[in-house]
Amino acid sequence: MSAGTVGFIGLGSMGAPMAERLLTWPGGLVVCDTRPEVLGPFVAAGAESVDSAARVAERASVVSVAVVDDAQVRAVVGEILSAAKPGTVVAVHSTISDETAVAVAAECASAGVEFVDAPISGGAPAAQRGALAVMVGGSATAFERVREPFGHFADLIVHAGTVGDGTRMKLARNLLHFVSFTAAAEAQRLAEASGLDITVLGKVVRHSDAITGGPGAIMLRDTTAPIESGDFWLPILSHVRDLGEKDLSLALALGERLGLELPLARMALGGLGAGLGVGAGAIAKERP
Numbered sequence: 001m002s003a004g005t006v007g008f009i010g011l012g013s014m015g016a017p018m019a020e021r022l023l024t025w026p027g028g029l030v031v032c033d034t035r036p037e038v039l040g041p042f043v044a045a046g047a048e049s050v051d052s053a054a055r056v057a058e059r060a061s062v063v064s065v066a067v068v069d070d071a072q073v074r075a076v077v078g079e080i081l082s083a084a085k086p087g088t089v090v091a092v093h094s095t096i097s098d099e100t101a102v103a104v105a106a107e108c109a110s111a112g113v114e115f116v117d118a119p120i121s122g123g124a125p126a127a128q129r130g131a132l133a134v135m136v137g138g139s140a141t142a143f144e145r146v147r148e149p150f151g152h153f154a155d156l157i158v159h160a161g162t163v164g165d166g167t168r169m170k171l172a173r174n175l176l177h178f179v180s181f182t183a184a185a186e187a188q189r190l191a192e193a194s195g196l197d198i199t200v201l202g203k204v205v206r207h208s209d210a211i212t213g214g215p216g217a218i219m220l221r222d223t224t225a226p227i228e229s230g231d232f233w234l235p236i237l238s239h240v241r242d243l244g245e246k247d248l249s250l251a252l253a254l255g256e257r258l259g260l261e262l263p264l265a266r267m268a269l270g271g272l273g274a275g276l277g278v279g280a281g282a283i284a285k286e287r288p
Contacts, residue, residue, distance in 0.1 A: 003027035006149045007060030009053050009076055011038045014093070014120065015066035017127035021153040023047060030059045053079035057088060062149055064118075066093045070100045077104050077115075086112030089145045093134075095119050095174070098164040101137065105163040114142040117163060118150070119170035131155045135173075137166030176215055179264075186264045190251060193258045218276065227277040237276040244272045245283040252287070 003026040008019040011033040019042065022029045029047040032055070033039060039049040050056055056063055057080040065076050073092050080090055090108055092101065092115075101117035108115040116138030126132045132154040136143050143159045150157050160169045184205070188198045218240065220233075227234045248269040255262040269287060273280040 003148075004061030005030055005059055007032070007056035007063040008066070009033070009056055009063065009080075010066035010094075011035075011042070012066065012068075013124050014127060015064075017124050018064070018066065018093070018120075018132070018153040019047075020045075021127070021130050022149060025149055025152060027061075030056050032056045054083040056080070057082075057084040061085075061087070062089045062091065062146060064091045064093060064149075068094065070094075070096045073100065074104060077107065081107065081111045081113060084111065084113050087114070089114040089116065089142050091116045091118045091136075091146050091150075093118050093120050095170055096167060098167040098171070101164045101167045105138075114139065114145070115163060116142050116146060117166040118146065119166055120154070121170065121173055122154075127153055134158070135160045135166040135169040137161055137163045137168075180215055183264050183268075186262055190255055190258070190260060190262060193260045194254065221277065224275075224277060226279065234278065238278045238281075241273045241276050241278050241281050242283075245269060245281045248272070249283050249287055 005028045006022055006025050007030040008015065008022060009032045011019055011031060015033075016038065019029065019031055023042070023045050029042070030050055031039060031042045031047050032050050032053060043049050048059070050059070053076045063080055063084070065073060065080075067073055067076055073094055073096050077090060077092070080088075084090070090113055092104070096117070098117075101115075105115035105117075116136050118134050118136045120127070120132045120134050122132040130153050133156040134150050134154045135158055136146065136150075137160050139162075140159070147157055158169075160166045187205075188201065191198050191201045218237070227237065248265050251265050252262055252269065255265070269284050270280070273284060
């Protein structure tokens with residue numbers, strides 16, 4: 001791929017470290033933000049700064065957008081399209097609605113511009129290290145155009161599918177993230193009610209999850225369908241279910257003795273086996 005100029009619009013907590021990694025892009029970097037004060041360090045490091053998304057589009061063949069929400073994405077892309085040359089690729093890294101991604105892609109297509117929804121995972125520390133994960137929804141041609149520049153701030157770049165699929169994958173990923181946070185809060189309440197130091201519990205959780213992989217450790221199958229007899233995964237995930245049901249049952253019993261309701265634990269006990277594809281075990285069947 002020829003190293004055309006890359007543009008970056010939105011230099012916030014995520015956009016700034018991503019754009020910093022692009023300062024070494026051989027085709028050059030053009031940056032834009034509504035706050036002039038954040039542009040200085042980029043200019044000092046060799047980037048060009050401009051005062052509008054349209055001017056970014058005039059100069060860049062790939063334009064990354066990292067703004068706050070759907071409304072800002074629509075506004076910025078509209079401005080880009082006022083000046084973009086046919087064949088430009090617009091990549092939106094913001095987490096938006098998949099419906100917005102599809103609608104904006106249609107607007108881009110009418111102007112001869114390629115669009116990819118390319119949400120990111122890993123946070124600012126990963127961006128600073130060039131270790132983000134990027135989930136790209138778009139055509140195979142557009143994916144090939146963005147893969148090299150994205151490689152400056154990401155070490156995992158997946159082609160999720162067509163436009164909107166990158167966002168759908170990010171929403172599924174973040175569903176796990178924030179449901180896990182809610183479960184962590186429930187675990188803290190159980191520990192606190194037991195008189196434990198919940199900051200020490202946090203250290204234990206982070207230590208073990210760093211080794212086991214946390215919730216993602218079971219995300220290895222290519223389907224969520226029930227596992228058939230003779231399948232490699234059946235004894236493995238049946239064992240996981242049995243351990244999980246035992247421990248969830250014990251946690252629920254502790255909560256009952258402490259007068260503490262644990263709704264997520266109760267839901268997990270009822271749904272763990274089915275979620276793993278092996279059906280409920282004996283403990284889940286016996287416990288009301």
